[in-house]
Every structure is written in C-alpha cells, then in structure tokens.
Amino acid sequence: VEGQATVIGGGRSLLERSPLGRLPDQILKFGLAGVAAGVLILLAAFLVVLISESSSAFSHIGVFHFLFRNNWETSQLQQGAACATGNGCTFGAWPMLVGTIVTSAIALVIGVPVAVATALYLTELCPRRLRGPLAILVDLLAAVPSVVYGLWGFIVLAPNLRGFQQWLADTFSFLPFWAGQVAGPSYFLAGLVLAIMILPIVSAISREVIATVPSENKEAALALGATRWEMIRMAVIPYARPGITGGAMLGLGRAVGETIAVAYVIGGSTTLGHSIFEQGQSLAGVIALQFGEAESTPLYKSTLFAAGLILFVITLVVNFIARRYVVRAGRGKRVGGDAAPGVTEMEPEASPA
Amino acid sequence: MTALQQISARRRRTDKIMRGSLAVGTGIALVPLVLIIYYLLHKGLSSWSSNFFSTDPNLSQCFPHVPGAPPPPPCNIGGIRSAILGTVEIVGLATVIAVPLGIIVALWLTEYGATSPFANIVRYFVDVMTGVPSIVFGLFIYTVLVVSHVGGDAVGWKGAVAVALLMLPIVVRSSEVVLLLVPSSLREAALALGAPRWRVVTRVVLPTAAPGLVTGSLLAIARGAGETAPLLFTIGAAHVFTADLGQPMNSLPTQIFSDLGQNTSQFYNRAWGAALTLVAMILILNLIARAISRRSRVA
Numbered sequence: 182v183e184g185q186a187t188v189i190g191g192g193r194s195l196l197e198r199s200p201l202g203r204l205p206d207q208i209l210k211f212g213l214a215g216v217a218a219g220v221l222i223l224l225a226a227f228l229v230v231l232i233s234e235s236s237s238a239f240s241h242i243g244v245f246h247f248l249f250r251n252n253w254e255t256s257q258l259q260q261g262a263a264c265a266t267g268n269g270c271t272f273g274a275w276p277m278l279v280g281t282i283v284t285s286a287i288a289l290v291i292g293v294p295v296a297v298a299t300a301l302y303l304t305e306l307c308p309r310r311l312r313g314p315l316a317i318l319v320d321l322l323a324a325v326p327s328v329v330y331g332l333w334g335f336i337v338l339a340p341n342l343r344g345f346q347q348w349l350a351d352t353f354s355f356l357p358f359w360a361g362q363v364a365g366p367s368y369f370l371a372g373l374v375l376a377i378m379i380l381p382i383v384s385a386i387s388r389e390v391i392a393t394v395p396s397e398n399k400e401a402a403l404a405l406g407a408t409r410w411e412m413i414r415m416a417v418i419p420y421a422r423p424g425i426t427g428g429a430m431l432g433l434g435r436a437v438g439e440t441i442a443v444a445y446v447i448g449g450s451t452t453l454g455h456s457i458f459e460q461g462q463s464l465a466g467v468i469a470l471q472f473g474e475a476e477s478t479p480l481y482k483s484t485l486f487a488a489g490l491i492l493f494v495i496t497l498v499v500n501f502i503a504r505r506y507v508v509r510a511g512r513g514k515r516v517g518g519d520a521a522p523g524v525t526e527m528e529p530e531a532s533p534a
Numbered sequence: 535m536t537a538l539q540q541i542s543a544r545r546r547r548t549d550k551i552m553r554g555s556l557a558v559g560t561g562i563a564l565v566p567l568v569l570i571i572y573y574l575l576h577k578g579l580s581s582w583s584s585n586f587f588s589t590d591p592n593l594s595q596c597f598p599h600v601p602g603a604p605p606p607p608p609c610n611i612g613g614i615r616s617a618i619l620g621t622v623e624i625v626g627l628a629t630v631i632a633v634p635l636g637i638i639v640a641l642w643l644t645e646y647g648a649t650s651p652f653a654n655i656v657r658y659f660v661d662v663m664t665g666v667p668s669i670v671f672g673l674f675i676y677t678v679l680v681v682s683h684v685g686g687d688a689v690g691w692k693g694a695v696a697v698a699l700l701m702l703p704i705v706v707r708s709s710e711v712v713l714l715l716v717p718s719s720l721r722e723a724a725l726a727l728g729a730p731r732w733r734v735v736t737r738v739v740l741p742t743a744a745p746g747l748v749t750g751s752l753l754a755i756a757r758g759a760g761e762t763a764p765l766l767f768t769i770g771a772a773h774v775f776t777a778d779l780g781q782p783m784n785s786l787p788t789q790i791f792s793d794l795g796q797n798t799s800q801f802y803n804r805a806w807g808a809a810l811t812l813v814a815m816i817l818i819l820n821l822i823a824r825a826i827s828r829r830s831r832v833a
Contacts, residue, residue, distance in 0.1 A: 182826050198730065209732040211643035217656045220639060220702070224659050231670070298559025306553055307560075313561065323565050324816050326760025328787045329809045332794055333570050336802055377566045384563065408541060408549035431665075440669025440763040441787075445794060465669050465763075472767055489673045491668060517818035 231386035251275040269486040274483040276453040280463040285436040287372025291381045293429045295354050300387035323381035327442040334374040334446035337366035350458045361456040372445035379432035390424025421487040427506030434499040440465035464492045578810025583802040589613040591773040614808045616775040617789040625759045629693035633751045636705025644713040663703040669763035671699050672814025676767040680830045689785035693769035702717040712743045745826050752823035762787035786812040
C-alpha cells in the first residue's frame with residue numbers, strides 16, 4: 182500500500198531523487214574521498230623519494246657504517262671528484278646521530294619538568310583570573326619561529342651563558358661526558374634552546390590531560406584530608422601520567438626534527454664532542470648547513486638524504502609511541518563511538534619548527 | 535566528638551614547598567619569552583627605519599669578505615623589502631594550496647569517512663605528516679620539483695608548495711575538530727527537509743563551522759610563515775625584489791638565516807630587524823585567530 186501512490190515513471194519513488202539530481206552528491210563524495218586519498222599518495226611518494234635518493238649512500242657505505250661509524254670527513258671535496266666515488270670522504274653519521282639524541286634528551290630533561298610544573302600550576306593552583314593570560318603567554322613561546330630562536334640563542338645566549346656553562350662543567354665534573362673546556366655553542370646550549378621550544382606543546386597537552394582528571398577524584402583526596410600537593414601527587418598525577426608521557430614524546434618528536442635553531446647553537450662541528458659542553462652537530466643541522474656544498478656531489482648529497490630518512494624514521498617511531506599514550510589518555514573523555522581526535526589536537530598556536 | 539586532626543607541620547611544609555616550586559616552574563617558563571621579546575624589541579626596533587622596509591638586501595657591494603683580510607669599509611647592506619614581499623607571496627600561495635585541500639580532507643573525514651577503516655588510515659597518515667621534520671619536506675620538494683627543473687630551478691612557488699605540505703596536516707586536524715563540533719541535529723534537520731548531501735555540506739556545515747575553520751587556517755598560516763627549513767633549498771634565496779613566484783625569491787626566515795651566517799654586527803642587526811618583523815606578522819595572525827575564535831559559536 183505504502184509505495185503505490187507515490188511511484189512515478191521509471192519505478193522511482195516520489196521521494197527519491199532523479200539520477201541527475203543525485204549526481205552532485207556522488208561527485209562531492211568521491212571528490213572529497215579522492216583528495217583524502219591524495220594525502221596517502223603524497224606520503225607514499227614522500228617515502229619513495231627519500232628511500233630512492235638515499236639508496237646510493239646506503240649501498241656505497243652500508244647502513245651499519247653510515248649509522249655507527251664515528252667519522253664524517255668531507256674536506257676532500259674541494260680537491261675534486263674523489264668524493265663522488267666514495268674515496269677520500271668518509272660518511273659516518275654517528276656524531277650527528279649522537280648530537281640529535283643528546284640534545285633531544287637534554288631538552289626533555291630540562292623542558293618536561295618545567296612544562297609539567299606549569300601545567301599543574303595553571304590548572305590546579307593558579308588564581309582563576311590569571312589562568313587564561315598565563316596560558317596564552319606560555320603558548321606564545323610556540324609562535325616564535327625557530328630561526329628567531331636560533332638568532333637569539335646564537336647571539337645572546339651563547340656568549341652570555343658561557344660562564345654559566347663553565348660553572349656547570351666545573352662543579353659537576355664528576356659526571357660522565359660532563360667536564361672539559363666549554364665552547365659557547367654546545368650540545369647543552371642546543372638542548373636548552375630545544376627545551377624552550379618544546380615547552381609550549383608539552384605544557385599544552387599536559388594541561389588538557391590534567392583538565393580531564395575527574396573532580397570527584399580530587400575532591401575525594403581533599404575530603405580525606407590531603408593537602409593540595411598531596412591531592413596533586415595522589416589524584417592528579419597518576420591519572421594524567423599517560424597523557425603527560427605522550428605529550429613529552431610529542432615534544433621529543435619536535436626536538437628531534439628541529440633544524441634551524443639547533444644548527445646555530447650546537448656549533449656545527451661534525452666531529453663527536455667529548456662532553457655535552459663541546460660543539461657538535463645534529464642530523465637535521467647537517468642537512469641544513471651542508472646541503473649547499475653537497476648539491477653537486479651525488480654521493481655526498483645522497484648521504485644527506487639518508488640523514489633525512491633516518492630523521493624521518495626516528496620521528497615516525499617517536500610520534501607513533503606518543504600518539505598511543507595520548508590517545509589512551511584521551512579515551513576517557515571521548516563521546517560516543519566518534520573517533521574524535523583526542524587531546525592530540527590541543528597543540529598550542531602556530532609553532533614553527 | 536573529636537576535633538579534626540591537625541595536618542602535621544611536615545606535611546604542611548612539603549605542601550608549601552611543592553606549591554611554591556610549581557609556581558617557580560611557571561615563572562621559569564615565562565623567562566625565555568620575556569627575554570626573547572626584550573631582545574627583539576631592543577635590537578630589532580633600532581634597525582627599523584623607512585629605508586629598512588623600502589630597500590632590498592644588497593650583497594654586491596659588501597662581498598666578498600675575505601677571512602683574514604682587513605674588514606671592508608662599512609657599506610650599505612640594504613633592508614628587507616624583497617624578503618617581506620617574498621614571505622607574503624610564498625605564504626599566500628601556500629595558503630591557497632593548503633587551506634582548501636585541508637578543509638576538503640577534513641570534510642571528507644567528518645561527513646563521509648567517519649569511523650571507516652580508510653578514514654582512520656587517512657587520519658593516521660595526517661598525524662604522521664604532522665610529525666615530519668620540516669627540513670625533510672624541503673628535501674622532498676627539492677627532489678620532486680627542483681631537481682626535475684619543472685618551470686625553472688629553485689623558484690618561489692616551489693617553496694610555497696613545501697610550506698603548503700607543512701601546513702596541510704595542521705589545517706586538516708584543526709578543521710576536523712571544528713567540523714565535529716557542528717551539531718548533528720543541524721545536519722539532520724537539513725536532511726529531513728529534503729536537502730541533498732552537498733547542500734547540507736555547503737549551506738549548513740561549512741557556514742556554521744566557518745569561524746573555527748578560519749581560526750585554524752590562520753594558525754596554520756602563522757606556523758608556515760615562520761618556517762625556514764622547507765625554503766632553504768627550494769626558493770633560490772635571491773635578494774632581488776620580485777613579485778614573480780616563477781623567479782628565485784627571498785623570504786624573511788631565509789634572510790635571517792643567511793644574515794646570521796655573516797659574522798658582522800651589521801648583518802646581525804638586519805637579522806634582528808627582520809626577526810622582529812616576522813614575529814610581529816605571526817603575532818598579528820595569532821591575535822586575529824584568537825579574536826575570531828572567541829566570537830564563533832562553534833569551537
């Protein structure tokens with residue numbers, strides 16, 4: 182009975198749109214899907230290009246040698262084409278790999294405690310009126326482009342912190358990789374600048390995660406007689422820990438890939454330093470600073486692409502782990518079955534790398 | 535009836551110390567910001583002048599500076615006019631590429647893909663793209679566009695494509711968050727009135743989410759504007775004044791980068807002035823974004 186009266190020519194229901202009328206919908210649907218698929222194609226192309234460009238470096242030098250040989254020698258380059266065939270120049274990227282790891286580690290050690298303290302203070306202790314403005318100020322750190330951090334670190338920090346670095350080096354000289362003559366730009370200085378640069382993202386994610394701690398938990402702790410700090414230690418931090426860990430990992434991903442600022446404050450020396458107060462180089466930095474001279478030498482250029490590939494893989498792994506943590510932390514506040522992007526999106530404003 | 539037991543002095547002391555150190559930590563976090571702003575204003579403002587904005591960086595008179603030789607007489611190194619124009623054009627083109635594409639991907643994710651496996655894969659790869667170091671984007675564009683000599687060597691628009699790649703994931707993620715906030719009752723109401731899907735998307739979803747989309751895009755633009763690494767090998771780093779994106783161009787970040795490589799205070803001063811200009815541009819974009827997001831109903 183139901184369809185009878187409404188069927189018009191072609192057996193189509195009155196409520197059904199004509200094939201022509203459905204066309205824009207189909208176009209929209211497949212058009213949008215096509216563009217979305219384009220993102221996948223783009224990334225695939227990305228990986229293919231990186232691998233094919235760096236393959237000659239890996240086949241000439243060997244992955245193991247490239248990664249772990251502590252010798253990066255390109256001074257032969259000026260004397261002609263010897264470098265192109267793999268003689269005369271050695272490409273062991275170990276000093277750069279260590280530079281990237283050491284500076285990122287220093288950045289985490291300095292940056293994460295400060296970022297978490299900021300997040301805890303802003304969400305739990307700070308007077309309500311100050312909360313917004315202070316959060317904006319911390320986020321503003323992310324709006325400073327990395328080349329400006331480089332400029333500031335190189336011209337202001339490096340000379341002015343030299344004395345401080347020397348004092349640190351002398352005072353705690355019993356630690357490994359610590360003592361020695363202090364250079365202005367150093368692993369330590371690069372780590373310090375990186376710490377400042379990852380502070381906003383780690384702090385913003387920690388803030389979001391801490392804000393999801395149920396107030397019942399906090400009130401229960403307070404009602405049982407806990408002081409504010411005990412409440413933070415026993416109710417807030419355990420609940421927020423996975424999210425904070427994820428935020429720190431995202432910060433680590435940033436630090437590993439950071440290029441311009443590090444290139445200036447790490448010193449640019451491709452020999453491995455003996456202490457964290459000596460000059461060094463990072464994977465990203467060596468690409469930025471040596472690409473110009475490598476451009477005309479195929480093998481040399483290929484090694485820089487290989488450095489890029491390694492960097493890409495490291496950030497991929499770090500971000501992968503980070504997202505798992507952050508998603509797990511954000512799951513609690515998801516609504517329905519929506520794969521709503523969790524706290525991962527709460528990145529602070531514009532943060533040029 | 536027993537009185538509540540006093541909190542012991544030790545616990546009270548720990549509480550005070552820890553609360554104090556959290557506050558101190560927040561203070562420490564603000565120190566670099568204050569210092570950077572101070573130095574930017576202090577050193578940058580002094581190099582700002584009308585000449586600074588109306589002349590191009592001049593290299594021919596001041597080079598080559600031979601190391602070891604007596605320092606050359608001071609010469610006019612010029613201003614940053616071509617760098618400002620270059621940044622505006624490159625970021626403008628990058629915006630034209632990345633913002634529509636990003637919003638389209640986000641639209642597909644929210645309106646069609648939803649929780650399908652393919653949508654989750656796209657989401658995952660967009661996340662991966664967010665984490666790619668910007669220098670690697672530069673390498674990619676260098677290989678794909680510069681080495682292949684499509685329309686010249688390293689020219690302005692290729693840098694714009696590199697910056698667009700960097701902005702794309704940011705636009706997608708921020709747009710998706712905003713689009714998800716559009717109440718589904720609005721969509722359902724429109725569909726129930728017989729509107730086809732494309733009308734729902736273009737007349738209901740997009741207008742409702744527009745302020746949020748603009749905010750997200752502005753933040754992505756602000757991020758793209760400050761990027762140096764993707765431009766290093768892709769725009770040709772010329773110093774001449776040109777509005778033609780098909781020519782080698784200059785930009786503020788690469789200008790600062792190269793000035794920092796010249797070990798003289800004259801160049802450092804120009805770098806500070808250019809840095810202040812760049813930060814001012816980015817801050818203005820941020821402020822506009824904040825103002826818009828405060829007014830919008832969604833997000």
